[in-house]
Amino acid sequence: MNSIGSQSSSVTPEAWEDPEMRNALAAREVSTIYKLLRRRGVSQRQIAAMTGQSQSEVSEILKGRQVMAYDVLVRIADGLGVPRGYMGLAYDEVTAQRVAETSDTPEAEEPENVKRRKFLAHAAAVAVGAHVLGADSGSWVSNPVLTPAPGRIGMTDVRQVEAATRALRSLDYQYGGGFCRDAVVAQLSWGQQMLSSSGTDVVKRRLHVALADLHNLAGWTSFDVGLIDSARNHFGRALELAKAGESDELVANILYRMGRVYLHKEAPDDALKMFQLGQIAAQQSGSELAVAVICANQAWAYAMMGHEEQTMKLIGRTRDEFARANHGEAADWVKFFNEDDVYSMIGTVHTVLAQKVDAKHTKYAIPALTRAIDSYGEEVARNKAFNLSSLATNHLLDGDIDHGAKVGVAAVDLAQHLKSQRVRDRLEPLREEADKRRNFADARDLADLIGRFHETNQAV
Structure with missing residues (x-):
């Protein structure tokens, strides 16, 4: 990467402090930035070399083509040696x-x-x-x-x-x-x-x-x-x-996310209040997908409270609302909730019921979680880590210690590559179940592995 004032760059540090340049940087007007560089004697070829663009791309930008993609803006800033903060990146x-x-x-x-x-x-x-x-x-x-x-x-x-x-x-x-x-x-x-x-x-x-x-x-x-x-x-x-x-649809999404904070903190009563407010906004928005997200999370809250019947009703409504949703017109903040995530939520809810109500729910949780995990790619690694942890917990509850430990190790391996406190916290129920089965070597090794992982990963 070229930096300001380096031998490979014709741009001096003072260039970025010029008022006209600072205004262009703040507004992310790349065309103006390039024109100002040209005035300072920086050629199109040099700009292209520093930013990793072709000369034709630089030429088009100089002619007025707008640059809005975040990753491209970052590459331009880093290539030219512009402090990212000057462009708010x-x-x-x-x-x-x-x-x-x-x-x-x-x-x-x-x-x-x-x-x-x-x-x-x-x-x-x-x-x-x-x-x-x-x-x-x-x-x-x-x-x-x-x-x-x-x-x-x-x-x-x-x-x-x-x-x-x-x-x-x-x-x-x-x-x-x-x-x-x-x-x-x-x-x-x-x-x-x-x-x-x-x-x-x-x-x-x-x-x-x-x-x-x-x-x-x-x-x-x-x-x-x-x-x-x-x-x-x-x-x-x-x-x-x-x-x-x-945007009632976005209001619903924000309330769902705040509710998830309370679920994570094991406060399902408070979470349910957020979800109930979110449901009002979701219904006002006319978005079946927004309603489906809220219903799935209400089910999770009721499962944590041990209300099996209400939980299953909401899982059924989640399926119905999702089936009726117009996925092609979904907003960015709710697009994540696809078929894989429906199965993930179904598996998660049954996992909670298996732990709090009846272990028979593992027979519903395991296939749902397995389907979600098999469909998840690297682009949603955090979700995959959540589901691997839940799947391992179900196998332990089901008495399949060897396989549960194997899946649990995979969950820990993936968690090590993520900067997420939630992923670490969600390993704790698995550690507790493994610890209950310490008379089995695989379960004992898994519990100790998670314990060491927590000790060495206190901060994100």
């Missing part, structure tokens, strides 16, 4: 201060149950009330640093936010929240400044939705690395923006 020393403003600040003065009550009141006000964007929302809503904003924005600006969110969400699915959370939060510092810019009503509404989804992702990645207060901050802000953008 990811965490680095330049954006460190902005990231710190939205970091996970401990709120020791308030117990967790108080925070949950406050968030529920806020969620209810936003989801079913006439909430005013920017009104006092409580300590869980972040107050981003005010930064200079472009005077007017268009749909191209919004699409840049959407493209970045898609790229970062893919990284989260594949590698875990610890791999990309800082980049997501830094991306917000660039995107949120546009809220004060002028634009048409259509553009502003879509901007609100785009930024809501980016906050939604920031909340999800924060949750994945164990930063619960930070997750609540981002989800709270996401709710406000989604409501301002008039």
Whole structure:
């Protein structure tokens, strides 16, 4: 990679500090950036060599072709030696201060149950009330640093936010929240400044939705690395923006994700309250897929509470709503819920019932989880790790110790490549089941393996 001032680059460090260049970088106007470099005597061939593009690509960009893909923007920034923070692309020393403003600040003065009550009141006000964007929302809503904003924005600006969110969400699915959370939060510092810019009503509404989804992702990645207060901050802000953008479907998705935080913390009562609010928004949106996601997670909550009959009713409704959904028109934030994930949720719910109600549920959990695992590719490695852990647990419950231990080892092996606290936490039920069977060598070895894994992976 070329760096500023290196022998292979004609660009000096002062080039990036020029006011005109800084404005172009902040707006991600690659065409203008290249033109300014040309003025400084940098040839098209040099630009192409530094950015890994062909000369024809550089020529097209100089003629006005827009660059919006997140990965291409990162490659251009790194190739030219531009500090990523100047383009709002990811965490680095330049954006460190902005990231710190939205970091996970401990709120020791308030117990967790108080925070949950406050968030529920806020969620209810936003989801079913006439909430005013920017009104006092409580300590869980972040107050981003005010930064200079472009005077007017268009749909191209919004699409840049959407493209970045898609790229970062893919990284989260594949590698875990610890791999990309800082980049997501830094991306917000660039995107949120546009809220004060002028634009048409259509553009502003879509901007609100785009930024809501980016906050939604920031909340999800924060949750994945164990930063619960930070997750609540981002989800709270996401709710406000989604409501301002008039997207009931996204409101439902945000509430589902916050509910998942409480499920993970073994608070199914609080999770169910989030899901019930989410169900209202999902039904208002007219999206069967959004309804299916909520139903599946309600089933999970009822399973944790030991309510077998209600759980099975909701699994049935999940199947029905999913079958009726228009998957081709699904929004980015809900596209993940495909047939593989339906089987994953069915297997997960039966696993909980097998542990809490009746071990007979393993006969439903095992085939569902196996089907999901066999269909998952590397792009959803975290989901595969979750399911391997659950499948191993079922085999242990079913008395198939050897196979359960073998699948459990595979789960640990995959977890080692992921930056996800959730994956580590979800190995704990498997460790407990293996520990109960320490008289079997394979189970004992698995329990010890997971124990060592936890000891050496305390931080994401």
